[in-house]
Amino acid sequence: MTRLANYWRKLTYSKKFNFLFYFIFSLFVLFVVATNFIFIRGLSKQEYKNNQDNILTIADTIDEEFISLEFFTYKVIDNAHIQSLLARLNLGNLPFQEEVQLKTKLRDEVYTLSSYEKNVNSFYLFDAEKENLESNLFSSIIFFDGLTSSDMINQLGNQPQKGKWFLSEDGTRAVLARNIFSTDTLDLLGTIIVSLDTSFIVNTIRNTSLYSSDDYFIISYEEKNYPLENDLPKIVKDFIENTVFVNNSIETIGHTDYFIASGSFNDGKMNISGMLPKNKVLQNIILLETIILSLFFLLVVSMIALSQHFIRSLVSPINQLAKKMSSFDKDKNDFQTLIEEKDSTMSERPDEIGALYSNFDALITEINQLIEENYQSKILYQEIQFRALQSQLDPHFLYNTLDSINWLAVNQEAMEISDMVTSLATLFRRKLSNTNPLHTIAEEIEIIDAYLMIQKFRFGERLCFSYHIDEKMTDFVIPRLIIQPLIENSLKYGLEKMNQACSISLTIIPLDEKHISISVLDNGPGFLNSQHDKRKSSGVGIKNIRERIKLYYGKKAELNISSVAYQETIVSILLPADFTEV
Known part of the structure; x- marks a missing residue:
């Protein structure tokens, strides 16, 4: 549990929101699926019940016809006149004329009773000796499937009963055989x-809109099944012949499932069963379920899309703020970018996220102001020190003294001393007298020339200096004394630490349309850690130069150092080309 809690704490808010959403959404999906399953199952049961009720309705219709036919036979056997005619015919040895008259009366009487029965196809009368009273030529009649009237009468026996039904193999014909007994003597007449x-059965079924040509209907009687259709597929025919149909069951034939619905008639002696393709029985339910699942799928996709949009809209501002804080932590000096990237729409939001953005922006602005004040304080302090150094010297007294020394050297024909004093005067005049913080590259070169003239007297041929300056760059305005200290560093950390000659070169060229490059190269021992050198040179120093160009140019200027000992040490300054006014 502790490990799980730790894992949960380490998750981002985005992942936590997603986990909670999908957990709740999964419960919702399970609930909907379970509800849909129960709903569809209930509809399926109702659909099965509807089909079962329809089969029962058909069974009731068939039962009415069978009852009507049985009632017709009952009227025949209960008719006193018919019984009397049969009794006289059974006496035998009647004159031919009288026998014909009796048979005619008997037939007319039965015809009269049958005129009300629409589904009676034909009827036949036989005497007690099983002789056909309709024809003198054929005593027995073949009905169907090799079944004769004699076979039917023999199966009836000599005991009173309601009669017996016989069905054809194809279910298209049904025959009812019934003995006629005397109501007085109970003798067999x-x-x-x-x-x-039986075509009315098929018509009744086909007039029901719930069924189609893919359905099969069977009448079961005395443990035998009689299909109501011809030309059945062999697999279906074999199945019908060998199956005991169970009501409300599912049977499989080949690859098709059939729903079995049954209904009894004729006092339960017969059953009619319908084999209905399950997919057609549930066709409407399948369509409904397809619609429900499609709508549910669209709902799921919409909910996921909306939830992701909601989570992103909720978490994205927090992630952006965290990214800002992370970048602030990595580069604590890059506040200007954070200020420029402030999103006022976020800080103006009325919710907690708006409060976070507003407070963070205010914090960054305040820190940036403090940093600017700190930089300005440092530069001001250095300027004050510089001014203090200038104020400690009386320029006029210093220049007059140097002029006196120069004239004395000239009078003594000590021209080297004169040149040195002249260079020193030029150097002091440029460094101490000019109060403007900016000047041109040409003015900076004058200071460098004066400085190098003095150093030449000290190092002689060991100092090898060269210029590579684009003529277009001489009027370019730069902060005062950002190049001369670099030359001074090359002498101090290069030439002074070498016994042989030291080559120093100054290159000032336009790098592209937007930048110029100022670089000082020497072949001295270089720096141990050129990218992070913290040593100070005489004068303002490299660190001061970095701070001054950052104060004037911001992020547009760079100072870089690369060093390979005794081969090449380069200190380069990259300045924007659009800084042209003093």
Whole structure:
């Protein structure tokens, strides 16, 4: 648990928001899926029930016809006149004329009763000896599938009963055979066989809108199944012949699942079963589920997109502020960029994020002001020291003294001393008398010439100095004394530490349209750590030069040092070319 808590604390707010969202969203999805499953299951049960109810309605319709036919036979066997005619015919040895008359009356009587039965296809009467009363030529009649009237009568026996049904193999015909007994003596008088046209069953089924040509319907009677259609596929036919149909069950034939719905009729002796393709039974539900899942998918995608947008809008400002703070921590001197990148829309927000941005911007502005004040204080302090040095010397007294020495040297024909004194006077005049903090490169070169003239007397041929200055650069304005201290450093840390000659060169050229390059090169021992050199030269020093050019030019100016001992040490200054006014 502690490890999990530590892992949670280390996560970013973005990841925490995403984790919480997806956790809650997963619970929501599980709830919706479970609800949808229960809903679809309930609809499926209802759809199965609707189909079952429809089968029961069909069974009731069939039952009405079968009951009507049985009632017709009951009227026939209960008719006293018919019983009387049959009794007389069973006596035998009747004159032919009388026998014909009796048979005609008997047939007319039955026809009269059958005229109200629309589905009675035909009927046949037989006497107690199983003789056909309709024809003198054929005592037995073949009905279907090799089944004869004699076979039916034999199966009835000699005991009173409601009769027995016989169905054709293809289910298109049904026959009811029923014995006729005397109501007085209970003697067997004969048999009536009625043929029923079962096409009304198929018509009843097909008139139901819930079913299609892909459905199969079967009548089951006495443990045998009779399909109501011909030309069945062999796999379906084999299945029907060998299956005991169970109501509300699912059976698989090949790769198709069928829903079995059954209904009984004829006092439960017969069943009609429908084999309905499951995918068609649930077709509307499948369509509904597809629509629900599609809408749910769109909802999920929309919720994820909206949540990600919301999380980004909530976390992005915090991440941006953290990035600003991180950059501030890495470069504590680069406050100007942070100030320039201030986003007023964020600091003006009325929420907590707006307060964070506003306070951070105020903090950066205040720190930048303090840094600028600190830099200005340092430069002011150096200027005050410089001014103090100037004020300690009386320039006029110093220049007059140097002039006196120069004239004395000239009178004594000591020209070297005269040149040295002249250079020293020029150096003092440029350094001490001019109070302007800026001057041209040409004026800086005059100071360098005077300084080198003095040093030449000291080092002689060991000092080798050369210029490489673009003529266009002489009028370029720079801060005073940012080049001469570099020459002074080359002498102090290069020439003074060498026994052989030291080559020093000054190069001032335009680098491109926006920058100029000032570089001092020598072949002295160089610096141990050129990129982070902190030593001070005589005079203002390299550190002072860095601070002064940063004060004047900001980030547009650079001072870089590269050094390879006794080969090449370069101190270069990169200045913007658009700084031209004093």
